[in-house]
Amino acid sequence: MSKQKRIAILTSGGDAPGMNAAIRAVTLKALSFDHHVFGYYGGYNGLIGEHFTELGAAHVADIIHRGGTILKSARCKDMHTNAGILQAVNSLRKNHIDALIVIGGDGSFKGAQELAQHWSGQIIGIPGTIDNDINGTDATIGFYTAIDTALDCIDKIRDTAQAFERTFVVEVMGRDCGIIAMESGLASGAEQIICKELIDDESSFVQDLKEKVADSLKNDAAHSYVIVMAEHSLSISAQELAQQLSNFTGIDSRSAILGYVQRGGAPVAGDRILATQLGVASIAHLEAGDNGVMVGIEDNKVTLTPLKETSDTHQRNRSFVARLKEYRL
Incomplete structure (x- = not known):
């Protein structure tokens, strides 16, 4: 049996269809290991302000088809300041959080990296952005x-x-x-x-x-x-x-x-499936002891990419431009 953990989830940055499906998958998979799951409202703002709720199976039972995010989302100016970062870290410590799941894009992952400089808990990123501009995954949720x-x-x-x-x-x-x-x-x-x-x-x-x-x-x-x-x-x-x-x-x-x-809008099947895969994978990798990484999908396989490498999109851009030139009539 693994040690019972207190796992926090937040959705940050621009909302993306499928974020709710990811929240559902993370919650249900974590509960299967007898962990406690806490959802923080409004991204890092909720973390700083300690605005959260404990999530059970009933909270996520009917959200896989819904657009937006039940945890709400926002940009957080305070995460660009040392005081804001330390306040977020103190919130994690005060509430005895062992691991943090961040669902978002490049800015959200940068915030997670800042937290990691001051906090020893596990952090796993799940790519959620319609822009599909994250290195380390073929597609992002939304x-x-x-x-x-x-x-x-x-x-x-x-x-x-x-x-x-x-x-x-x-x-x-x-x-x-x-x-x-x-x-x-x-x-x-x-x-x-x-x-x-x-x-x-x-x-x-x-x-x-x-x-x-x-x-x-x-x-x-x-x-x-x-x-x-x-x-x-x-x-x-x-x-x-x-x-x-x-x-x-x-x-x-x-x-x-x-x-x-x-x-906006209800997520299509591809986003629901991707979100479920990545949500389940995030808990599996927490159980394996992984930290400071993003779970992604490449060549139909779950992969791990260090959070610090997720913003490196040079190779990714070259790849999709090559595709564009190949398929244009």
């Missing part, structure tokens, strides 16, 4: 749902583009990673995909894009053209790009920013 949501929106915009013979620039989320743009663009049959990983020189890229759009519209009786653009990929906004395209081609161009709709 990514599959975000792609389906974006795809549904782009398909509807295509109908309008066809009906009004317009060009549309559709901006999707992704923060500093263009993989949502790539996947939703490929799946929707977008004529162009814009993400910073493909851009060496912005001015020449935009000029080339204008010429490609103009040439295509000359030969397209329907006069519709859909561009999927990752946020922050250009120094100009989607609206400004659409205006420039209108001026250059003489064809009405509009922008559509999908925004936070991509973070």
